[in-house]
Amino acid sequence: MSTLKERLHADVVSHMKDGNRIALNATRNVLSEIDTREKAGQRPIQLDDAQITKMLQKEASQYHEVARLYEEAGESERAATEIADAEVIEAYLPEPLTAEEVESIVDEVIASLKDDGVELSLMHMGYVMKPVTEKIGGRFDGKALSEIVRRRLS
Numbered sequence: 001m002s003t004l005k006e007r008l009h010a011d012v013v014s015h016m017k018d019g020n021r022i023a024l025n026a027t028r029n030v031l032s033e034i035d036t037r038e039k040a041g042q043r044p045i046q047l048d049d050a051q052i053t054k055m056l057q058k059e060a061s062q063y064h065e066v067a068r069l070y071e072e073a074g075e076s077e078r079a080a081t082e083i084a085d086a087e088v089i090e091a092y093l094p095e096p097l098t099a100e101e102v103e104s105i106v107d108e109v110i111a112s113l114k115d116d117g118v119e120l121s122l123m124h125m126g127y128v129m130k131p132v133t134e135k136i137g138g139r140f141d142g143k144a145l146s147e148i149v150r151r152r153l154s
Contacts, residue, residue, distance in 0.1 A: 004049045004092060005034060022081070026088035030059060053093060054138055060089040097139045099148070105135050106145075106152055122153050 008031050015024035034052060038045055047055070063086035070079035097105075109131050113120060118127065128149050136145065 004052045005031075005047070008034075008092070022084050023088045026085040029085075030056065030089060030092075033059065050137065056089050056092055057138055060086045060093065063089065094137070094139050097136060099140075099144070102132075102136060102140050102145060103148055103152075106132055106148055109135070110152055120153055122150065125149055125153060128153065 008027055012024065012027050012031065015021075015027060033055065034047060037055065038047055063082045067079040067082035067086065070076070070082060106128065109128055110120060113127060118124070120128065125146070129146065132145065132149065133142075
């Protein structure tokens with residue numbers, strides 16, 4: 001199994017051969033951002049797939065935000081380009097979870113914490129959020145997740 005970064009590099013070559021300029025530009029931009037982040041600190045680092053996935057989620061979100069701004073400004077053609085770029089990036093993201101799946105994970109974590117003898121209230125939201133966030137792995141919106149956990153704990 002290749003890493004996400006290797007897959008992005010392979011897809012750049014594929015997009016060049018296919019002549020898919022939109023996908024090529026979006027993929028190159030992502031690889032450029034990965035390289036920048038890896039070389040940004042005092043010592044170079046190697047981003048793992050989880051870190052790259054988190055970065056891709058942010059990038060896709062930024063493309064959608066820029067598209068919204070273009071749409072509000074009456075620049076629908078530019079907005080469509082930004083949305084196309086976001087869709088290319090989103091193809092590399094894992095399948096998002098449904099609210100029902102997340103609620104089930106939250107219930108499992110709460111049950112396991114209660115089995116360990118932890119008395120839970122809203123003040124213990126962090127105890128629940130940490131293991132749930134690890135299980136979800138960025139496949140669900142953070143705000144919606146915290147709202148689900150808050151509802152379950154109250």
